[in-house]
Amino acid sequence: MYDVIIIGSGIVGACVAHYLVPYNLKILLLEKNNEVASGVTKANSAIIHPGYDPKPGTLKARLNVEGNKLYEELTKTLNIPFKRTGSLTVALNEEEEKELINLHERGKVNGVETYLISGDEARKREPNLSDNIRMALYAPTTGILAPWDVVFAVLENAIVNGLELRLNNEVKSITKENDLFKVTTNQGEYLSKYVINAAGLHAIDITKMVSTPDYEMVYTRGQYYLLDRDTNFVESVIYPTPTKLGKGILIVPTIHGNILLGPTSETVPSATNDEVTKDGLKYVKDNVNKMAKNVPYEHVIREFSGVRPKTNAGDFIIRELDDVPGFIELAGIESPGLSAAPAIGIMVRDMILAKVDAKLKENYKIRPFKRQMIMEKTPEEINELVKKNPKYGKIICRCEHITEGEIIDAINGPLKINTIDGIKRYLRPGAGRCQGGFCQVLVLDIIARETGMRKLDILLNNQGSNILAAEKGGAKND
Numbered sequence: 001m002y003d004v005i006i007i008g009s010g011i012v013g014a015c016v017a018h019y020l021v022p023y024n025l026k027i028l029l030l031e032k033n034n035e036v037a038s039g040v041t042k043a044n045s046a047i048i049h050p051g052y053d054p055k056p057g058t059l060k061a062r063l064n065v066e067g068n069k070l071y072e073e074l075t076k077t078l079n080i081p082f083k084r085t086g087s088l089t090v091a092l093n094e095e096e097e098k099e100l101i102n103l104h105e106r107g108k109v110n111g112v113e114t115y116l117i118s119g120d121e122a123r124k125r126e127p128n129l130s131d132n133i134r135m136a137l138y139a140p141t142t143g144i145l146a147p148w149d150v151v152f153a154v155l156e157n158a159i160v161n162g163l164e165l166r167l168n169n170e171v172k173s174i175t176k177e178n179d180l181f182k183v184t185t186n187q188g189e190y191l192s193k194y195v196i197n198a199a200g201l202h203a204i205d206i207t208k209m210v211s212t213p214d215y216e217m218v219y220t221r222g223q224y225y226l227l228d229r230d231t232n233f234v235e236s237v238i239y240p241t242p243t244k245l246g247k248g249i250l251i252v253p254t255i256h257g258n259i260l261l262g263p264t265s266e267t268v269p270s271a272t273n274d275e276v277t278k279d280g281l282k283y284v285k286d287n288v289n290k291m292a293k294n295v296p297y298e299h300v301i302r303e304f305s306g307v308r309p310k311t312n313a314g315d316f317i318i319r320e321l322d323d324v325p326g327f328i329e330l331a332g333i334e335s336p337g338l339s340a341a342p343a344i345g346i347m348v349r350d351m352i353l354a355k356v357d358a359k360l361k362e363n364y365k366i367r368p369f370k371r372q373m374i375m376e377k378t379p380e381e382i383n384e385l386v387k388k389n390p391k392y393g394k395i396i397c398r399c400e401h402i403t404e405g406e407i408i409d410a411i412n413g414p415l416k417i418n419t420i421d422g423i424k425r426y427l428r429p430g431a432g433r434c435q436g437g438f439c440q441v442l443v444l445d446i447i448a449r450e451t452g453m454r455k456l457d458i459l460l461n462n463q464g465s466n467i468l469a470a471e472k473g474g475a476k477n478d
């Protein structure tokens with residue numbers, strides 16, 4: 001029996017786990033997929049927004065600003081790469097200038113530092129900005145990170161401190177009897193005093209298992225171009241002036257040195273509509289070209305999209321259901337959900353602690369993220385590592401310089417990652433220019449060797465995504 005079951009291992013479920021794990025509570029995290037951070041958290045703009053934009057007084061405004069501050073400590077404590085790049089929100093005409101002035105005032109109400117600067121000052125900071133930019137709003141607290149890094153680091157720490165994680169466990173039904181929830185998945189039944197629904201795009205489906213949602217989903221797709229690393233096109237995040245539709249098409253440097261262009265904002269029929277379309281990508285280009293010159297489109301290495309778990313409620317939905325005490329619903333966690341996630345984690349922790357008398361664990365000990373990134377080390381450090389283990393000297397991914405030693409560590413780490421995409425997100429083999437053309441098969445071999453799995457059973461990501469159809473002269477997949 002558990003004290004708390006969390007459904008969903010995205011950034012929100014992970015942050016809730018992070019802030020609950022120091023307490024003497026038995027916690028189970030259920031995830032339907034093969035890997036953590038494989039929902040909305042894997043495909044977004046990866047910006048820790050400053051928080052001047054959300055409407056004052058909303059949960060989005062409060063939790064965005066708090067979350068932005070909390071990332072400072074969270075990333076330092078757990079050793080997660082994070083950079084405060086700052087951002088420029090640009091105005092191309094008089095109307096947009098007026099809107100920037102409004103946003104500057106809104107920033108004051110939300111408690112966010114912003115500065116209005118001229119177009120020339122903006123171009124001094126970012127020489128590739130368009131000559132048509134007349135004014136910009138500079139926000140120094142905007143940051144960037146890899147959202148899945150946060151999930152990996154937080155959950156590795158949580159697991160060594162007692163969290164139970166069960167992957168491939170899709171919640172199918174929830175019932176409540178005698179103050180206990182029975183959560184049934186495709187793998188088994190689990191009893192718990194509290195249930196936290198952090199199922200992202202599917203939070204509404206989980207809520208329907210116990211109650212009647214009073215909101216509707218408005219699934220909204222965002223399409224992107226990803227540029228190769230080291231174009232150095234921009235240093236800071238570039239936002240257009242926002243409209244009713246949202247933040248608009250952005251230019252975003254990533255923590256790994258790539259550039260993201262996007263996302264679109266298109267209502268789609270379902271959570272699975274994550275296609276990339278010709279029209280969507282044209283819209284991205286047209287809008288980027290309004291804000292910037294010399295855009296290095298020749299360095300595009302990938303196009304992708306993500307779907308926002310937006311609802312018609314207009315704000316995050318974070319509450320204990322009145323008709324189902326003990327069931328905490330986290331729905332509509334669209335942007336700025338990544339930025340707000342640590343603050344959501346603390347808010348939910350406090351909701352649970354208000355109900356149970358849980359003490360801090362005596363043996364709780366922070367475990368900083370232990371991932372080795374060979375490419376980021378000095379030649380001397382690399383030599384030392386290679387002396388201890390020559391596998392740290394064997395490059396598997398040529399684009400991102402990822403070694404066999406790092407891949408073996410990921411497979412044998414607390415999260416026991418064993419899919420191609422899981423390893424790619426954890427370390428980046430396959431995330432570079434060739435997109436796995438050279439290294440995918442090598443990574444597959446290493447996973448098979450280290451785990452003892454049949455090569456035929458190794459998946460790209462979810463069930464049914466087997467990479468190989470047949471082994472030469474041997475077994476076959478259907």
Ligand SMILES: Cc1cc2nc3c(=O)[nH]c(=O)nc-3n(C[C@H](O)[C@H](O)[C@H](O)COP(=O)(O)OP(=O)(O)OC[C@H]3O[C@@H](n4cnc5c(N)ncnc54)[C@H](O)[C@@H]3O)c2cc1C
Nearest residue numbers: 008010012032039040041044045047171200222337338339
């Ligand atoms: C295009 C786009 C751009 C964005 N840009 C930003 C940004 O720059 N900054 C920002 O702050 N926010 C941004 N966001 C929002 C942010 O990405 C989300 O708010 C955040 O990732 C939501 O995390 P989550 O944990 O709630 O959901 P998810 O990451 O989707 O996690 C939910 C998990 O629940 C699992 N699950 C679902 N159903 C079940 C079930 N039945 N049983 C078990 N498990 C289940 C899923 O598999 C998934 O792993 C963006 C979103 C999009 C789509």
